[in-house]
Each structure stands twice: as structure tokens, then as C-alpha cells.
Amino acid sequence: MGHVIVVGAGQAGASCVARLRNGGFDGAVTLIGAEPVAPYQRPPLSKTYLMGDMTLERLFLRPESFYAENDITLRTDLRVEAIDPAARTITAAGETLRYSDLVLTTGSAPRRLPAAMGGDLKGVFLVRDLGDADAMAPLFRKGARVLVVGGGYIGLEAAAVAAKQGLRVTVVEMADRILQRVAAPQTSDYFRALHKAHGVDLREGVGLDHLVGEGMVTGAKLSDGSELDLDFVIVGVGIAPATGLAEAAGLVIDNGIATDAQGRTSDPHIWAAGDCASFPHQGARIRLESVPNAIDQAETVADNIMGAGQEYVAKPWFWSDQYDVKLQIAGLNTGYTRVVSRVGQGQTASFWYYREAELLAVDAMNDPRAYMVGKRLIEAGKTADPEIVADPEADLKPLLRS
Numbered sequence: 227m228g229h230v231i232v233v234g235a236g237q238a239g240a241s242c243v244a245r246l247r248n249g250g251f252d253g254a255v256t257l258i259g260a261e262p263v264a265p266y267q268r269p270p271l272s273k274t275y276l277m278g279d280m281t282l283e284r285l286f287l288r289p290e291s292f293y294a295e296n297d298i299t300l301r302t303d304l305r306v307e308a309i310d311p312a313a314r315t316i317t318a319a320g321e322t323l324r325y326s327d328l329v330l331t332t333g334s335a336p337r338r339l340p341a342a343m344g345g346d347l348k349g350v351f352l353v354r355d356l357g358d359a360d361a362m363a364p365l366f367r368k369g370a371r372v373l374v375v376g377g378g379y380i381g382l383e384a385a386a387v388a389a390k391q392g393l394r395v396t397v398v399e400m401a402d403r404i405l406q407r408v409a410a411p412q413t414s415d416y417f418r419a420l421h422k423a424h425g426v427d428l429r430e431g432v433g434l435d436h437l438v439g440e441g442m443v444t445g446a447k448l449s450d451g452s453e454l455d456l457d458f459v460i461v462g463v464g465i466a467p468a469t470g471l472a473e474a475a476g477l478v479i480d481n482g483i484a485t486d487a488q489g490r491t492s493d494p495h496i497w498a499a500g501d502c503a504s505f506p507h508q509g510a511r512i513r514l515e516s517v518p519n520a521i522d523q524a525e526t527v528a529d530n531i532m533g534a535g536q537e538y539v540a541k542p543w544f545w546s547d548q549y550d551v552k553l554q555i556a557g558l559n560t561g562y563t564r565v566v567s568r569v570g571q572g573q574t575a576s577f578w579y580y581r582e583a584e585l586l587a588v589d590a591m592n593d594p595r596a597y598m599v600g601k602r603l604i605e606a607g608k609t610a611d612p613e614i615v616a617d618p619e620a621d622l623k624p625l626l627r628s
């Protein structure tokens with residue numbers, strides 16, 4: 227009888243073990259996580275949970291009883307330190323466990339500010355774990371002064387929560403514009419205007435020079451020479467895939483733990499899924515940092531451990547919530563040559579990315595129909611007539627029938 231060990235009790239790890247049991251796997255299943263709690267959802271950490279609108283209980287992906295009821299051994303607060311692929315064992319806290327298949331769902335680690343910039347002062351927070359959100363939540367008091375370093379989705383979501391709670395919020399983004407790495411200028415313009423309308427002091431093309439404080443952060447000096455007095459700082463400057471364990475075991479790393487189309491790493495008994503894994507996609511190798519990818523890829527891996535022999539076909543989508551705007555993104559915009567804007571009433575807008583005539587992706591703000599139509603077209607390999615897209619009065623649904 228087999229023993230599947232899953233390392234990393236986050237979104238992908240939880241999805242993998244659940245799928246193994248739903249799919250009828252009758253060997254032993256162990257899920258090991260370094261955090262002290264059962265698997266939970268991360269997206270609310272910079273949204274409703276940080277806002278205080280979601281209970282801890284609702285954050286958990288499954289009730290704790292789920293694991294025992296499904297004969298899944300959940301080991302929390304345990305960091306796996308090494309893998310021996312030849313012996314098919316892992317070691318954690320002096321204990322050695324043998325596996326028939328090993329799944330690495332180790333996620334990613336947030337980039338920290340270097341200590342030389344004040345990154346280790348008290349009052350400087352990352353937004354990755356439940357512990358991070360719980361530690362900063364009490365500081366979200368009306369009038370408090372917060373600096374958000376990094377204008378990516380997570381930084382902007384945290385800024386939105388802070389502004390909604392009446393904090394005085396400054397965001398600095400070193401690049402020319404917020405969301406530069408992930409979105410078109412049109413999407414950056416939309417979210418810049420939204421944050422400014424909520425009183426956020428948003429500074430683009432301005433980086434952090436260093437934080438100021440003795441023990442506790444009290445201020446910041448920015449790259450343009452300006453200075454800020456602060457109560458705390460939130461750092462959202464990107465993440466790196468957690469590949470250390472895999473690398474030390476000699477697995478091939480290529481922008482993440484490299485897998486084949488089925489999710490298998492360079493070792494035939496070791497698989498990877500979620501934020502930590504890179505995989506073949508339309509002739510390239512990509513890595514996705516999103517909940518839908520973590521779920522779908524981990525479920526494919528579970529199916530393949532049970533012998534399905536299936537290839538993982540990513541259907542990328544993502545979302546972000548800021549103030550009363552819901553952004554939904556379908557597809558991947560890499561390599562776009564043109565963006566078509568569809569601007570409706572109020573805050574409704576969508577931006578459609580094309581590579582020549584091919585539709586690649588859609589950013590839809592408060593427009594679930596544009597998102598739904600765009601997603602279905604992209605998944606079917608169809609495009610959308612830019613003239614119809616650009617006309618906010620034109621019905622999009624007929625595009626699906628063409």
C-alpha cells in the first residue's frame with residue numbers, strides 16, 4: 227500500500243489530499259505544514275479578514291475534523307528539512323518518514339526589506355501568513371499613519387483596507403506606475419484614480435530609501451528625498467517560489483520547481499503544484515501565483531498519482547478586491563500588443579489584451595459579464611471583435627456564438 231506525503235499545508239496541499247481521498251486512494255496520506263494551523267485561504271488576509279469582516283473559522287479551507295474523518299494525517303507546526311530521493315524519505319524534526327509518492331506544495335515566500343533598509347525594525351509587516359495579518363490588524367486604527375511599500379495587488383488591497391478604516395495611507399511604487407509588472411497602463415490608471423479618490427497618497431516612480439527608527443519604525447526616507455512620519459509599514463514587494471527543499475534534494479529548478487505537463491518533477495516519485503511549481507504552457511514554462519492554479523494543478527497531480535496520466539491545462543484567472551471594486555482577470559496578458567478599453571457606467575470597465583488579432587486576457591472591473599465572456603472566448607481559443615468590445619452599449623454575449 228502506498229503512502230503519499232504532501233509537504234506544505236496550504237491551498238495546493240489541502241486540495242491534493244482531498245482529491246486523493248475523493249478519488250478513492252486507499253493508501254496512507256500525510257499532509258505536513260510548517261504553520262501552526264490547518265490549511266486556510268490566503269486571499270482574505272489582505273481583504274475581508276484584515277478588514278475584520280471575516281472570522282478565523284471561515285478562513286479555514288476545511289473544518290479540522292475533515293482530516294481525521296478522511297483518514298488524512300495532518301501534521302502542523304512541522305517543517306520538512308530534507309528529502310532523500312534515493313531512499314524515498316523525508317526528515318522533519320529528527321523524524322524520518324518513507325513515501326511512495328511525495329508532493330511538494332511549499333508555496334512561496336515574500337521578499338523582505340533588507341535589514342540595512344530597516345526591514346527588521348518592529349512595526350514592519352509582510353502580508354503572507356495568518357500570523358502577519360493578526361499581528362498588524364490591531365494597528366489599523368483611524369488616523370494611524372501607514373506606508374505601503376510596493377504597488378502590486380497585495381499592497382494595494384492592504385492600502386484599500388487601511389484607507390477604508392480611516393488610516394492615513396501612503397503607497398510608494400518604485401516603477402513608473404502601480405501594477406506595472408502585471409497589467410496595462412489602463413488598469414494602472416483605473417486603480418490609481420480609485421485610490422486617490424479614497425485619499426491615498428500614491429507616489430509612483432518613488433522608492434523607499436530606508437526606514438527610520440530605533441527598534442520600532444517611526445518614519446521613512448524616500449528615494450526623492452522626502453520624509454514621512456509613520457506608525458507602521460506594510461511591505462508588498464513580491465514573492466519568490468519556495469524551492470530550497472527541492473533544490474537541496476537535487477531536483478531541477480527553473481523559475482520554480484520544474485515539472486512536466488503531468489506535474490512530475492525531475493524525480494519520478496516527486497511531484498509539485500501551486501506557487502512553487504513551474505510547468506509547460508503553450509510552448510513556454512510558466513509559474514502562476516493564484517488560488518485557482520493551486521487547486522487545479524494539485525488535483526491533477528492527485529489524479530496522476532492514482533494513474534490518470536493527465537496533462538495539466540491551465541485556465542488562468544485571478545481576482546482582486548479593492549474598496550467596492552471587484553477586479554476579475556481572465557487569461558495571461560504576456561506579449562500583448564494592443565489593449566481595447568470598454569468603459570461603462572460608474573466604476574464598470576474592462577480592458578481587453580490582444581496579441582495582433584488574438585485575444586489573450588481581460589481585466590474586468592465590476593463587470594462580471596465582460597469577465598465571463600472573455601474567459602470563455604480565451605478558453606475556446608476564439609477572439610473578440612475589438613469594435614464590439616469597445617462599444618459599452620454593444621451586447622457581448624453574441625461573441626460567444628461566432
Ligand SMILES: Cc1cc2nc3c(=O)[nH]c(=O)nc-3n(C[C@H](O)[C@H](O)[C@H](O)COP(=O)(O)OP(=O)(O)OC[C@H]3O[C@@H](n4cnc5c(N)ncnc54)[C@H](O)[C@@H]3O)c2cc1C
Nearest residue numbers: 234236237238260268269306332333500501515516517520
Ligand atoms: C495576502 C494574499 C492575498 C492573495 N490574494 C489572492 C487573490 O485574490 N486571488 C488569488 O487567486 N490568489 C491570491 N493570492 C495568492 C494565493 O493565495 C496563492 O497563490 C496560493 O495560496 C498558493 O497556494 P500554495 O498551496 O501553492 O501555497 P501556500 O498557500 O502559500 O501554502 C504553502 C505552505 O507550505 C508551507 N511550507 C513551505 N515549506 C515547508 C516545509 N519545508 N515544510 C512544511 N511546510 C512548508 C508554508 O508554510 C505554507 O503554509 C494571495 C496571496 C496572499 C499572500
